[in-house]
Amino acid sequence: MKRISLKLRSLAARLRGNQTDAEQRLWERIRSGQIKEWKFRRQHPIGEYVVDFCCLEGMLIIELDGGQHLEQEKADEERTKYLRSVGFRVLRFWNDDVLRKTDDVLEEILRALESSDDPYSHPNPLPRREREKRNTSSLVEGESAGNGPHHSLVLSSRPNPGKESKNYRQGKNINDTSRHASAELGLRMPAEWERHDATWIAWPHNTTDWPGKMSAIQWVYGEIVRHLSVNELIRILVNNKAHELKARRVLDRVGALVDRVEFVRIPTNRGWTRDFGPIFLMHGDSQAQMSIARFQFNAWAHYPDWQKDNRIPERVAAKFRIPLVQVTQQNRGVVLEGGSIDVNGQGTLLTTEECLMDDSIQVRNPGFSRQDYEEVFRRYLGVTQVLWLGKGIAGDDTHGHVDDLCRFVDPYTVVLCQESNPSDANYRLLAENQERLEGMRCEDGRKVGMVPLPMPAPLYFDGQRLPASYANFYIGNSVVLVPTFNDPNDRVALGILSELFPDRTVVGIHAVDLVWGFGTIHCLTQQQTAL
Numbered sequence: 001m002k003r004i005s006l007k008l009r010s011l012a013a014r015l016r017g018n019q020t021d022a023e024q025r026l027w028e029r030i031r032s033g034q035i036k037e038w039k040f041r042r043q044h045p046i047g048e049y050v051v052d053f054c055c056l057e058g059m060l061i062i063e064l065d066g067g068q069h070l071e072q073e074k075a076d077e078e079r080t081k082y083l084r085s086v087g088f089r090v091l092r093f094w095n096d097d098v099l100r101k102t103d104d105v106l107e108e109i110l111r112a113l114e115s116s117d118d119p120y121s122h123p124n125p126l127p128r129r130e131r132e133k134r135n136t137s138s139l140v141e142g143e144s145a146g147n148g149p150h151h152s153l154v155l156s157s158r159p160n161p162g163k164e165s166k167n168y169r170q171g172k173n174i175n176d177t178s179r180h181a182s183a184e185l186g187l188r189m190p191a192e193w194e195r196h197d198a199t200w201i202a203w204p205h206n207t208t209d210w211p212g213k214m215s216a217i218q219w220v221y222g223e224i225v226r227h228l229s230v231n232e233l234i235r236i237l238v239n240n241k242a243h244e245l246k247a248r249r250v251l252d253r254v255g256a257l258v259d260r261v262e263f264v265r266i267p268t269n270r271g272w273t274r275d276f277g278p279i280f281l282m283h284g285d286s287q288a289q290m291s292i293a294r295f296q297f298n299a300w301a302h303y304p305d306w307q308k309d310n311r312i313p314e315r316v317a318a319k320f321r322i323p324l325v326q327v328t329q330q331n332r333g334v335v336l337e338g339g340s341i342d343v344n345g346q347g348t349l350l351t352t353e354e355c356l357m358d359d360s361i362q363v364r365n366p367g368f369s370r371q372d373y374e375e376v377f378r379r380y381l382g383v384t385q386v387l388w389l390g391k392g393i394a395g396d397d398t399h400g401h402v403d404d405l406c407r408f409v410d411p412y413t414v415v416l417c418q419e420s421n422p423s424d425a426n427y428r429l430l431a432e433n434q435e436r437l438e439g440m441r442c443e444d445g446r447k448v449g450m451v452p453l454p455m456p457a458p459l460y461f462d463g464q465r466l467p468a469s470y471a472n473f474y475i476g477n478s479v480v481l482v483p484t485f486n487d488p489n490d491r492v493a494l495g496i497l498s499e500l501f502p503d504r505t506v507v508g509i510h511a512v513d514l515v516w517g518f519g520t521i522h523c524l525t526q527q528q529t530a531l
Contacts, residue, residue: 087314191345355399483511
């Protein structure tokens with residue numbers, strides 16, 4: 001084998017900018033514990049590229065650069081554009097900066113990681129004293145250094161909401177800002193009863209959701225997985241390997257079909273996958289292309305810990321190389337939970353004014369009008385008819401989610417909760433919603449059929465009213481899972497839903513413990529429609 005001459009090796013090292021030394025220095029400092037809270041991988045594959053350093057938890061990539069030709073810079077620009085499109089932020093550093101100013105580089109990396117929960121954050125550059133030295137500073141993408149093409153870049157993973165970007169193919173981003181762009185894409189949110197490739201859930205771990213009942217909750221999750229795994233794949237979000245092992249032990253003991261369970265190690269704050277999980281979209285009538293709607297999540301504008309949950313859509317899109325549709329209106333991201341809407345898959349959507357339109361309590365999108373929401377639904381979900389109900393049920397801490405209240409069971413029929421006790425807090429508001437529905441029509445002008453669904457007796461825990469409702473059922477490929485509450489109306493509700501879903505087995509899941517977390521089965525699940 002012919003050996004490379006010392007002269008050529010020296011030239012190659014200069015062209016690389018001592019990249020090997022810089023990589024080794026940075027890797028040693030990362031592994032020494034200076035950023036010990038974050039797990040980094042070296043030479044990690046992302047799509048068709050191999051990146052220098054990658055932190056999947058923080059969705060941050062670090063790339064090192066030496067002096068290079070213009071052709072290489074153009075290639076790096078395409079590489080960076082792809083990495084951003086699948087949800088990553090990219091930090092680029094000169095190799096010499098890493099070698100000479102390692103502490104400053106580490107400070108910038110840590111700052112970027114700590115700010116990663118902001119949906120539109122840009123990592124800060126190096127300290128001010130370094131930014132003033134333009135020949136060695138990190139510059140925000142698009143800033144001119146005035147020193148030729150060779151400079152470092154600090155890149156945000158979030159495209160500017162007011163800036164249109166290229167429609168990438170699989171694994172890339174669709175950042176729609178044109179009024180008619182999504183109509184051209186033909187996006188459609190499928191109905192829940194359409195066939196699934198998978199059901200997503202997040203394994204429970206947040207004890208504040210079920211104080212004193214956490215040990216019982218895992219067995220309820222086990223039952224949900226056991227029934228659904230009979231005829232579809234279950235993808236379970238877990239925080240880490242230890243969390244996965246806990247889930248596996250439960251699933252083994254309850255007899256779930258573990259060969260139809262896939263664990264996805266992406267950390268969450270909570271387990272309410274319906275609200276923060278990926279909303280899968282189809283492209284028109286075609287089942288050949290799928291995207292994920294990138295709505296924002298802020299824990300129902302009610303709780304402070306939501307940052308990990310908010311990143312689930314983009315992290316799932318990156319991991320499974322599914323295009324991500326950035327949902328914007330008024331030049332900003334749109335906050336929307338999956339439980340606040342229900343669709344028939346043909347252009348009609350159910351929601352409530354209490355959840356989306358209240359301007360003082362749990363406000364998701366300040367300043368949004370009804371027309372703003374309807375435009376979002378039209379552009380991104382393929383909805384041409386929105387059915388606005390009034391208030392949600394008593395005890396609902398989401399402030400009016402429709403999936404505890406009214407649900408489509410076929411393209412032209414809904415079930416609507418009905419309270420028979422005039423003294424109950426739900427009686428009047430459910431009657432008002434019934435009056436509204438009686439005059440409503442679907443997207444093609446057909447009248448909405450309405451089937452009453454009883455309510456269980458009021459359920460309290462520690463003196464607090466809980467949102468117990470049979471409407472929070474989940475439609476799987478072969479089963480419909482319905483929450484039950486040790487109530488005489490359990491049997492009535494199961495009977496009604498059995499008649500409405502004759503092609504599926506209707507199964508009751510004991511939810512008295514589950515509803516202590518202010519949600520039940522539909523709140524925990526999110527469907528991925530089959531291609």
